[in-house]
Amino acid sequence: MDKPDTGWIERETRRAHSDLPEIWTLLDSVCDPEIPVLSLFDLGVLHDIRQLGGCIKVSITPTYSGCPALETMRDDILKTLSQAGFEDAQVEVCLSPVWSSNWMSPEGRRKLKDYGIAPPMKHCRAGDTPDAGIGCPFCGSHNTARLSEFGATACKAMFTCADCKETFDFFKNI
Ligand SMILES: [Zn+2]
DSSP: OOOOOHHHHHHHHHHHTOSOHHHHHHHTTOBOSSSTTSBHHHHTOEEEEEEETTEEEEEEOOSSTTOTTHHHHHHHHHHHHHHTTOOSEEEEEOOSSOOOGGGSOHHHHHHHHHTTEEOOOSSOOTTOOOSBOOOOTTTOOOOEEEEESOOSSTTEEEEEETTTOOEEEEEOOO
């Protein structure tokens, strides 16, 4: 029974009704510096794009407020816009509401798994990282156990699979 994923639907709707579809498409080429297979849109970091006067305003919400990748994201967005001729652009950082793993697109979840990172679960409270049972992105087994609360970055936890013996990161529910 899949609950509608409202955070994601809100973003998809905002994009579908935007007056600036070409800018959304353009920014699909900007990827998360830590997970280069995910665009900022797929990750749910790209919040909104508006035009005020001649200025393109892009709002982003980092996955957590101390995210070290924030400056890189900002620079990548401005560089991409400027190369396409949009010199007058600003990036605003919205910290409220805080980023949620529910904002990740279905495509983003698939890409994350293909990249070897278990995507956040759909029906789990934020902050809950289970001790076991996260689906292994390599073999699909749920015979897995948590090795560490922190993986490669603070937003991931490290798991090991008892069947294929791989270790993998789980993108935590935030
Ligand atoms: Zn496995």
